[in-house]
Amino acid sequence: MQNLVYLMLRRMRLPLIAIILVYAISILGLVLIPGVDDQGNTWHMSLFHAFYFVSFMGSTIGFGEIPYPFTDPQRLWTNVAMYLTVISWLYAIGSLFAMLQDPAVRRALAFTTFTRSVRRIHEPFYLVCGLGDAGYLITRELAEDNIRSVVIDRNEHRVQTLQLENFQVHVPALCADVTDSSALYVAGLKKPHCAGVIAMTGIDHVNLTIAISSKLLAPELPVICRAETHDSQANMASFGTDYIINPFDTFASRFAMMFQSPSMYLVYEWMTSIHEAPLSEFVAPPRGTWVLCGYGRFGKAVQRSLSFKGIQTVIIEYDIESTSAPENTVAGRGTEAITLHEAGIEQAVGIIAGTDDDANNLSIIMTALDMNENLFTVARQNQRSNDAIFNAADIDLVMQSGKIIGQRVIDLLTNPLLSDFLRLARLQNESWANILVSRVVGILTDAPPETWTLNISREQTPALLEAFGKGMAVTVKDLTTDPHETSQMLPCVPLYIKHQNNDELLLPEDDTPLQAGDQLLFCGQRHAESHMHWAAHNFNALNFICTGYDRPSGTVWRLLSQGRHS
Amino acid sequence: MNLEKVVFAFFIVLSLTLNFGFFIGDLDDPNHHNVYELYAALVVSLIATIMKFGDRAHIGAVLLATSLVADLQLIGAVIVWTISEHGTGTGLTPMVMSSIVSLSGGALLANVTSVIILVTETVMFRR
Numbered sequence: 001m002q003n004l005v006y007l008m009l010r011r012m013r014l015p016l017i018a019i020i021l022v023y024a025i026s027i028l029g030l031v032l033i034p035g036v037d038d039q040g041n042t043w044h045m046s047l048f049h050a051f052y053f054v055s056f057m058g059s060t061i062g063f064g065e066i067p068y069p070f071t072d073p074q075r076l077w078t079n080v081a082m083y084l085t086v087i088s089w090l091y092a093i094g095s096l097f098a099m100l101q102d103p104a105v106r107r108a109l110a111f112t113t114f115t116r117s118v119r120r121i122h123e124p125f126y127l128v129c130g131l132g133d134a135g136y137l138i139t140r141e142l143a144e145d146n147i148r149s150v151v152i153d154r155n156e157h158r159v160q161t162l163q164l165e166n167f168q169v170h171v172p173a174l175c176a177d178v179t180d181s182s183a184l185y186v187a188g189l190k191k192p193h194c195a196g197v198i199a200m201t202g203i204d205h206v207n208l209t210i211a212i213s214s215k216l217l218a219p220e221l222p223v224i225c226r227a228e229t230h231d232s233q234a235n236m237a238s239f240g241t242d243y244i245i246n247p248f249d250t251f252a253s254r255f256a257m258m259f260q261s262p263s264m265y266l267v268y269e270w271m272t273s274i275h276e277a278p279l280s281e282f283v284a285p286p287r288g289t290w291v292l293c294g295y296g297r298f299g300k301a302v303q304r305s306l307s308f309k310g311i312q313t314v315i316i317e318y319d320i321e322s323t324s325a326p327e328n329t330v331a332g333r334g335t336e337a338i339t340l341h342e343a344g345i346e347q348a349v350g351i352i353a354g355t356d357d358d359a360n361n362l363s364i365i366m367t368a369l370d371m372n373e374n375l376f377t378v379a380r381q382n383q384r385s386n387d388a389i390f391n392a393a394d395i396d397l398v399m400q401s402g403k404i405i406g407q408r409v410i411d412l413l414t415n416p417l418l419s420d421f422l423r424l425a426r427l428q429n430e431s432w433a434n435i436l437v438s439r440v441v442g443i444l445t446d447a448p449p450e451t452w453t454l455n456i457s458r459e460q461t462p463a464l465l466e467a468f469g470k471g472m473a474v475t476v477k478d479l480t481t482d483p484h485e486t487s488q489m490l491p492c493v494p495l496y497i498k499h500q501n502n503d504e505l506l507l508p509e510d511d512t513p514l515q516a517g518d519q520l521l522f523c524g525q526r527h528a529e530s531h532m533h534w535a536a537h538n539f540n541a542l543n544f545i546c547t548g549y550d551r552p553s554g555t556v557w558r559l560l561s562q563g564r565h566s
Numbered sequence: 567m568n569l570e571k572v573v574f575a576f577f578i579v580l581s582l583t584l585n586f587g588f589f590i591g592d593l594d595d596p597n598h599h600n601v602y603e604l605y606a607a608l609v610v611s612l613i614a615t616i617m618k619f620g621d622r623a624h625i626g627a628v629l630l631a632t633s634l635v636a637d638l639q640l641i642g643a644v645i646v647w648t649i650s651e652h653g654t655g656t657g658l659t660p661m662v663m664s665s666i667v668s669l670s671g672g673a674l675l676a677n678v679t680s681v682i683i684l685v686t687e688t689v690m691f692r693r
Contacts, residue, residue, distance in 0.1 A: 010620025017616050024609040031602075047605055048648045 004108045011099045015092035022088040026054045026081035033077050037068045058085030110175070111186075117172040118188045121148055126413065127187050127194055129178040129210050130201030131158040133384040133402020134226060134409070137274065138198060141410045143167035144275050150187045152178050153201075179209045181217060189218050196222040198409060204232035211241045224412060226405050228297055245408050247401035248301040255378070255397070256305035258285050263433035267425060270440065271418060271495075271523060272407045273448040280448070282437075283396060285376050288349030289314060293334030293364050295325045298354040298380055298399070314343045335363040340371060350376035354399075358386045362393055417453045417521040421496040424506050436493075436507065440523065443491035449523040451495070454479070454536065456518040461536040468516060472546055477510035479520070481545045483535040490531055492524025570617075575684055577614040578629075581636065582677035584610060589674050593667050594660035601647070604670065608640040611673070614680075625687050632680040639673035 030050040037043040045053070049067065056063050057078065070078065099105055125148035128135050135151065139162065142149045151173040153159050159175040176183035178201060188194050197214040199207040204227050211223045222242040227233040236244050258265040262284040269280045290306065292299055295317040303313050316334040317325045332339030334353070345351065351368040353361035361379045368375055378397045381390050390398050411418050425433070440449055456464055467474050476497075482488045497505045500517030514520075522532070535541045584607035591598025615637055618630035643666045650662040 006620045006622055008620075013616055013619050016619070017613050020609060020612050020616070024605075028602075028605075046651065047601060048652050 004105070004112050007105055007108055008099060011102075011105075012092070012095065015088075015095045019088045019092055022081075022084045023051075023054055023058065026058075026077075026085060027051055029077045029081060030054065030074070033071075033073050035068060035071050035074050043068065054081060054085065057082055058089060060086060107175075114172050114174040115186055117170060118150055118186070118191070121150070121172075121188065121191075121193055123148055124193050124195040125149055125188065126196050126198055127152075127184070127189060127214075128198045128200060129153075129184075130199065130206070130226075131155070131162060131173070132200060132202050133400070134405040135198075135200040136162070136384075137402060137406030138200065138409050138413075139171055140165070140167070141274055141406065142413070143169050143171060145414050147414065150174075152176050152183055152187050154178060179206055179213075181213045184210070184213055184217065189214060189221070194218070194221060196224065196413070199223065199225045200405065200409075201226070204228055208232055208236055211236050212239055215239055215241070224409055243409075243412055245405050246301075247404045248298045250404050250408060251298075251399045252301035252305040255302060255399075256309050258283070258397075259287065259306075259309045259311060261430040261433055263430055263437045264425065264428070266437055267433055267440075268422060270448050271422065271451055272411055274403070274407055274410065277448055279444070279446055285378075285396075286349040287311065289344065289347065290350045290352060291316065291334075291340065291343045291345055291348045291368070292352045292354060293317075293361075294353070294355035294380075295323045295329065296354070296356060298356075299323075299352075302352060302354060314348070316340070316343050333360060333364075335360055335367060337367055337371060340364075340368055345371050345375070348372065348375065350378065352378040352380075354378075354380045356380075356382055358382050358390075362389060365393060365395060415451055415453055415521075417496060417498065417519055418451055420498065420504065421506070421521050424496070424504060428506070439493050443493060443524055445525065447526075449493075450526045450529065451521060451523045452529045454520045454522065454532065456514055456516050456520070463535065463537055463539040463542040464514065465516060466539045467542055467546070472543075474514050474542070474546060475510065476508050476512045476514065476520075478542065478545050479514070479532060479535065480510075480522075481535070482531060483538070483541040483545060484531065486545055486548070490524065490528040492522045492528040492532070494520060494522055496521040571688075574614065574617045574629075575688075577610055577617060578633065578677070578680050578684060581607060581611040581614050581633075582674070582681055585636075585640070585670060585674045585677050589667060589670050591667075594664040596658040596663050599663065599667055604640070604643060604647070604666075607670070607673070608637070608644060611636050611640055611677070625683060629680055629683055632676050632683065636673040636676035636680070639669050639676060643667075643669035643673070 027047065027050040030045050030053060031047055035043045035045060053066070126142065128139055128149050128151045131139070131151055131153035135153070139149050139151055146169055148169055149171055151159070151162060151171055153173070153175065154177055156175045159173045162171065162173045174183065174187060176186075178184075189197065197210065199210040201207055201210075207225045207227060211225050214221055214223055224243040224245065225236050225241050227236055227244050227246050228248065233244050233246060254265065254268060257268065262282060266280065266282055273280070289312045292303055292313045293316045295303070295315050299315065299317070303315065306313050315325055315329045316332055316339055317323055317329050318331070318333050320329055320331055330339055330343045332342070333355070334340060334343075345368050351365065353364040355361055355364070358381060361381070365377050365379055369377065377395045378399065379390065379393070379395045381398050381400045384400065384402055454460060458465055464474055476494050480490050480492055480494060482490050494508050495506070497508045497512065498519040499505075499515065505512065522529070535545060584603055588599055588603040588607055611633060615630065615633040618626055618633060621627065621630060646662065646666050646669065650656050650658065656662060
């Protein structure tokens with residue numbers, strides 16, 4: 001703020017001096033030039049009258065010639081003064097507006113607004129660096145869950161786009177260099193409410209710089225980093241970055257899971273999907289030889305996972321030398337029919353277009369489908385803005401870095417229990433996954449399930465604690481019963497319980513008893529969560545579910561009914 | 567040579583000299599105090615104030631403060647003068663005149679402070 005005031009005052013110096021000088025000269029002239037009063041005597045305007053006259057003349061209000069009609073010399077001078085004052089006012093007002101348009105002032109103004117809104121955050125917030133596809137997704141999803149975040153990005157255009165968004169919570173955004181640690185300070189790194197730093201820029205080295213700055217300046221804060229090479233991953237891990245997410249490795253392991261257990265893949269996809277995403281369908285990729293175009297970071301990760309699952313791949317790569325592709329690699333881009341033919345596309349069961357150019361990837365898919373229409377198609381999408389054409393191309397599986405990273409980060413931040421659940425689920429077999437999928441399908445409409453956590457604690461479930469205090473036993477079934485219609489169950493599935501002593505239980509049965517300190521993970525339709533909270537907060541509702549007896553809520557009525565029952 | 571400093575020095579010293587010229591003379595004798603001199607002192611003092619707008623240096627900020635004090639004192643004197651002449655119509659009685667002159671005396675003191683700070687700064691930083 002101070003900066004801005006100084007800047008404005010400095011810019012307004014000359015216009016203000018001009019106004020004062022013009023006024024001084026005009027007033028002086030009017031005072032010195034003799035006039036004639038109503039009796040015909042020579043009369044001199046006093047300073048007071050002159051100031052009055054110049055004030056209303058300069059502001060073009062114009063009350064007329066007072067107190068006596070002017071003489072010709074006075075009018076001559078008034079002519080001069082009139083133009084001088086009007087011009088000086090225009091000059092001053094013009095400079096004021098020009099100043100407000102000035103990039104330096106606007107930047108100072110934006111900075112001031114940003115620091116003020118960061119200062120006003122009195123709840124936990126995340127500091128998101130980089131507003132690419134992933135950063136934008138994270139910010140949006142956090143806002144959907146009413147979690148505050150503060151954003152820094154170097155690109156002014158992206159920051160402006162974010163400011164036009166209509167989020168539920170205000171997201172302060174600053175256009176600044178994220179590698180500058182003072183920008184992190186301003187964005188609230190050292191504030192007690194800062195809950196974590198999320199480095200999501202597209203450049204590994206920048207993410208590394210952010211991670212190391214925040215680990216040095218605020219060592220206790222968790223840092224989540226995006227990394228696209230194993231080199232930077234190791235580097236980030238070396239100084240204790242809490243979570244490092246590599247989009248290519250994440251995708252490759254999910255993709256490999258599809259071969260092993262398509263249902264398990266579906267469980268993963270559903271549980272980790274973002275708000276308002278379409279429901280992913282059951283797909284099982286065929287086993288056989290796959291053609292992989294592009295052997296960069298993405299291609300390498302996919303190839304490694306596929307060969308681990310015993311799937312053969314033929315690689316097409318333009319630059320064999322620098323990517324150190326294996327010996328039997330076909331040279332070319334894969335966009336031409338000739339290279340695809342050379343790679344044996346006619347006999348292949350699937351194609352993976354994994355170059356870093358979206359147009360090329362689409363071209364690869366279209367050309368390959370022309371030659372073999374039964375192919376299973378997988379494409380890498382680099383830019384979120386190409387959503388429409390990738391949708392139109394009807395590709396079986398699209399890999400989008402931003403989305404993959406965004407989902408992972410959101411799960412880490414909003415639902416830590418989900419990672420535990422997925423870790424345990426991974427160890428289960430395909431038939432277990434089949435059962436879970438069919439249970440979840442039973443409660444779904446057409447949107448993917450929401451997942452939420454319920455902690456049995458005084459804050460989140462006061463009614464349950466009251467019930468425990470009265471010696472009542474509450475089971476999982478009581479929580480999943482619809483409190484408005486006790487004959488029906490809420491459309492949700494209990495996925496996982498973590499007891500206070502860290503004992504874990506996957507897919508708890510309906511009669512599993514609950515204790516204080518338990519953490520439960522549910523998935524289901526969105527409205528089920530709020531209905532569940534109703535029973536968890538309202539003892540009478542819970543009591544009715546457990547016992548079928550509608551307890552009177554007023555003390556008098558309770559005493560009366562006690563008398564009647566006994 | 568820094569032109570900005572020279573121009574500021576000009577205005578602040580001019581403000582002091584004009585104010586001094588107005589102030590000198592018998593305290594309550596209107597003949598010794600010219601209204602145009604007061605007018606000029608106020609205009610020059612206002613300009614000197616604005617020239618210090620946006621100066622972030624410590625000395626600059628102090629100079630802004632002292633010249634603002636001078637402005638306030640002079641505006642006070644002008645208001646007293648105007649009200650006595652045009653408002654209440656009492657005219658320049660010795661009592662009114664002495665209060666005007668003493669107000670300008672206060673402004674004179676602020677001007678002197680400004681000039682002392684200015685001189686100190688000039689002596690300390692030879693550039």
